[in-house]
Amino acid sequence: MKPGKDIISDIPEDHIFSSKYGSVKVYAEPPDKQYLTAVVPAGGTLQLTIPHGLPFVPMVMWFAELSPGSGGWYTGAVTARSPTDFAAGSPYVPLGDPNTYVDATNIKVKYRNDTASNKTIKYYYFIFADNGE
Amino acid sequence: MGSKDIGIKVVKPGTNIDTTDIRDILMSSEFNMLKFHSEEAGSITMHPGDTDQYVDFAHSLGYVPAFIAFFKDGTKIYNINALVATNNGVYCRADASKIRCGWGFYTSSYGETTYGPTSPDLDVDYWDDYFDDVSFLHIGNKSGEGPLDGALRFDTVDIPQGATITYANLSFPFEFKGSGTNLRISTYGIAEDDTAGFTSNPMTRTKTSARTNNSLALTNTRCDIDVLSQVQEIVSRGGWVSGNAMGFLLFDNGSDSDAYVEDDRGSGLDCVLTITAVSGPNKVIDFRIIIFKDKLA
Numbered sequence: 001m002k003p004g005k006d007i008i009s010d011i012p013e014d015h016i017f018s019s020k021y022g023s024v025k026v027y028a029e030p031p032d033k034q035y036l037t038a039v040v041p042a043g044g045t046l047q048l049t050i051p052h053g054l055p056f057v058p059m060v061m062w063f064a065e066l067s068p069g070s071g072g073w074y075t076g077a078v079t080a081r082s083p084t085d086f087a088a089g090s091p092y093v094p095l096g097d098p099n100t101y102v103d104a105t106n107i108k109v110k111y112r113n114d115t116a117s118n119k120t121i122k123y124y125y126f127i128f129a130d131n132g133e
Numbered sequence: 134m135g136s137k138d139i140g141i142k143v144v145k146p147g148t149n150i151d152t153t154d155i156r157d158i159l160m161s162s163e164f165n166m167l168k169f170h171s172e173e174a175g176s177i178t179m180h181p182g183d184t185d186q187y188v189d190f191a192h193s194l195g196y197v198p199a200f201i202a203f204f205k206d207g208t209k210i211y212n213i214n215a216l217v218a219t220n221n222g223v224y225c226r227a228d229a230s231k232i233r234c235g236w237g238f239y240t241s242s243y244g245e246t247t248y249g250p251t252s253p254d255l256d257v258d259y260w261d262d263y264f265d266d267v268s269f270l271h272i273g274n275k276s277g278e279g280p281l282d283g284a285l286r287f288d289t290v291d292i293p294q295g296a297t298i299t300y301a302n303l304s305f306p307f308e309f310k311g312s313g314t315n316l317r318i319s320t321y322g323i324a325e326d327d328t329a330g331f332t333s334n335p336m337t338r339t340k341t342s343a344r345t346n347n348s349l350a351l352t353n354t355r356c357d358i359d360v361l362s363q364v365q366e367i368v369s370r371g372g373w374v375s376g377n378a379m380g381f382l383l384f385d386n387g388s389d390s391d392a393y394v395e396d397d398r399g400s401g402l403d404c405v406l407t408i409t410a411v412s413g414p415n416k417v418i419d420f421r422i423i424i425f426k427d428k429l430a
Contacts, residue, residue: 035429
């Protein structure tokens with residue numbers, strides 16, 4: 001139970017953990033819990049493919065620093081950017097991109113770079129041992 | 134996985150402790166769990182014309198943490214990536230000291246409405262005052278014809294009544310032109326709620342008090358006329374309704390001898406009206422974020 005909460009409380013918000021409810025478990029993160037980097041080529045795209053090794057479609061949390069060196073990280077693959085990062089020409093995943101998804105085998109994210117210079121993005125993911133589907 | 138179990142392992146009620154289905158495990162020393170750091174809430178107010186409003190949540194972790202963010206618009210709560218468009222979006226951006234949640238517009242602004250550029254042939258009526266002709270328009274001072282005036286009418290102008298006009302441009306292409314040097318014209322709006330089509334001479338219709346004088350050499354290829362004040366005066370009329378027709382009167386204003394320009398309606402090189410306006414009520418967006426102690430960078 002959370003500090004100060006009654007042990008017999010059956011309000012889920014009072015529990016830190018309860019065998020009555022499933023808890024989201026982190027099955028995998030990047031090696032050594034260090035973010036990864038990838039270069040999105042000038043005027044081109046980069047397809048990231050990460051096999052997850054689970055026999056089902058898992059829940060995934062995805063984070064990325066889209067403007068190289070900005071220190072600003074976004075959650076999700078298709079994400080709105082701050083006007084500053086948009087103006088800086090940060091790579092992004094276009095709306096409705098068919099190459100960004102999670103299936104029973106892989107996590108796939110495809111970034112696009114509309115600028116005339118290569119952009120190195122940083123990314124981090126949590127793959128959960130729980131169904132996304 | 135069962136042979137590697139070390140420490141604690143809790144499975145769902147009724148499930149064998151040696152289950153190999155990872156989804157049946159409630160908790161295990163083998164798997165990390167995201168660790169709660171804090172939960173924060175805040176809001177922003179969007180005003181018409183805003184391009185970026187945001188609220189910052191300090192986290193004091195000294196590194197970029199994992200997080201989940203939600204926003205509430207009206208009565209509905211969404212995950213932070215629910216509002217993503219090509220020119221704006223609700224965003225959430227974490228760095229080593231704070232998490233910023235906001236609504237940013239990239240190429241427009243909150244509450245912005247645009248009209249045009251109008252399509253040639255479909256939306257524009259012409260009136261040439263010298264010939265009482267609706268198939269073309271010539272303006273200026275043509276040798277043998279004298280001062281030339283005319284009118285333009287644009288149909289279905291979707292700008293809300295009372296909107297604040299931030300940009301309005303009437304573009305007149307020089308499809309044909311005379312041999313003179315400088316063209317000088319004065320442009321007024323037609324001060325009517327919904328100006329009628331040009332089935333008769335419109336040149337005596339009431340003019341706006343706003344007027345734009347242009348003077349430019351005929352070596353140019355077009356005349357861009359700032360009609361912001363004229364458009365503002367018209368949409369501010371109590372009887373203006375979005376979708377009404379809007380008109381303009383153009384008069385020669387002392388052009389040089391044989392300094393005139395002509396545009397034929399529907400030639401593909403036509404007069405174009407473009408308007409940008411902002412309007413509407415303020416909007417409050419509530420944010421809620423959950424910050425974890427788990428480090429991204």
